[in-house]
Amino acid sequence: MNTYVDVCRALARDRVRFVVIGVWGANYYARSAGATLATRDLDLFLPPDAPNLMSAWKACQSVGCTMWSGDEPLDTPHDLDVAEAVVANRAVTTAVDHAGAEIDLTLTMSGFSFAQVEAERVPFLVNDVSVPVAALAQIVQSKVLAGRPKDQLFLTLHRELLDRLLRRDGGG
């Protein structure tokens, strides 16, 4: 269907531990298209575990993505030494497909450990793939703690969207 689904399917196939976070994660909780917020970044939260990260890279590559670290291609071969260095630095690596779709593999989430987020995850189905998504409350709390301008904008819009949605449903 598209790279994002292909990556999720490959990660599940290879038993990679991950949870969807960020705006994309929040969008899973929307009831309709009108209640989503635009984003092109799929953010995946992974535990700080080098073998798991290495498996994630291989899964992404198996569906045609190339791996990047910052603005440079990730060192090759994508072996355990490289994975351990990335984990030690808690660096973000990014899978990029031929059309420029980006999937960030992050090892940190403001305010939460991976274990906390994994424990509260909600599995949603995308086609035939079970995609683990962080609890909405944790996604929002993390954005409050991160406090970047784009987080501020997200929070302002998201609060308004939920408010409107639930008011329309009555009892809001």
Added chain:
Amino acid sequence: MRRKNPLPPLPHYFSTMNSMTSPRAPRDQGLKHAISPIPAGQVLSLDHSTELALRALDEAEAAARNLPPFVLDDHYRALIARVEAMSCNRPGTDKTWVHELHASDDAYFASCRRLP
């Protein structure tokens, strides 16, 4: 035609353009997705509407920086709890439409062409 309110030089945009000659535009410099690689040495220029659009983006970013810290109040917490409890958000619910929506958004914007 001479503009009523000519814009001052925009060096930031041109440095951004320069960075776009790499296959993958650096992050956090804006416009990271939309631009195709530009052949080395090609002269770039921006038309007025593009300048205005880029300026609006910068102004929105600046405005966001000046927002007061966001407070997660009880009302917002209650809204989140209600959304999480909705039947459409039970574990195992099919959310394929979210990916289809993102894909159709991407296709729509990729197909946009400027009218002559």
